[in-house]
Amino acid sequence: MFTGIIEDIGVVTNLKEEQDNLHITVKSTLTNELKIDQSVAHNGVCLTVVHINNDEYTVTAIKETLDKTNLKSLKVKDRVNLERAMRLGDRLDGHIVQGHVDQTAVCTGIDQENGSWVFTFKYDSKLNNITIEKGSVTVNGTSLTVVNSKKDSFSVAIIPYTYEHTNFNTFKVGTEVNLEFDVLGKYVSRLLELKNL
Incomplete structure (x- = not known):
């Protein structure tokens, strides 16, 4: 964990x-x-x-x-x-991450804002993974908050500290990244899928 x-x-x-x-x-x-x-x-x-x-x-x-x-x-x-791995009893500063990548995505946009960056990623929606606005997603292991959630893409806003202390500063348009979607969202999605069978 x-x-x-x-x-x-x-x-x-x-x-x-x-x-x-x-x-x-x-x-x-x-x-x-x-x-x-x-x-x-x-x-x-x-x-x-x-x-x-x-x-x-x-x-x-x-x-x-x-x-x-x-x-x-x-x-x-x-x-x-x-x-x-997280120590039992530590503060959970990010979100619950399993370390099990769900799929990859491709960086489709990098916009430099005034003091931050917005990265946009596109992924294959046929694998039934979802993001929600202000929900959690892990990109290359980094816990982030989703903005501009769409069916097959989303964006994240990166502060200078995260940009400097992760490999986000090496990303270009076309860079492939690992995604782990929020575990609670995955369970809800699966339960709804089973209910509709």
């Missing part, structure tokens, strides 16, 4: 394919606090630490994960948003 509050931006230092798996090595200031078998969210994807070496650690993404996320597009030197 995560909160969507990014703790560090890691840098990919090595990528090694093994059969259908991808071993991802990341350099991070969090490494000295990690241990083998611990969960860490990478751009919102919950992965298990399998190796630690000085200030670098390695996680493994399986085919299922690669097929549904933007991790398949990672390159050495890419920056990834990192968050360790």
Whole structure:
């Protein structure tokens, strides 16, 4: 379980394919606090630490994960948003995030406002995921509030702190991102779907 509050931006230092798996090595200031078998969210994807070496650690993404996320597009030197699992009893500063990406989206617009940025994302609505105005959504692991919610797109407003301390500052129009929709909204959507069967 995560909160969507990014703790560090890691840098990919090595990528090694093994059969259908991808071993991802990341350099991070969090490494000295990690241990083998611990969960860490990478751009919102919950992965298990399998190796630690000085200030670098390695996680493994399986085919299922690669097929549904933007991790398949990672390159050495890419920056990834990192968050360790939430401690029971901590404040929930973002929202309830599972670290299970629902689908990807593409950045379709970046508008610089007076002191902030508005990013717009388009996603495949056939997968039945939804956003609601002022609801929560996770973009690359970052907990955000939805503005301008539509059937297949939404926008988020980014303050300077978030822009500087996440990989949002690397986004361009066309950048693929990971989305995790609000868990409560997913349950409500599923219940309504079952009711209509």
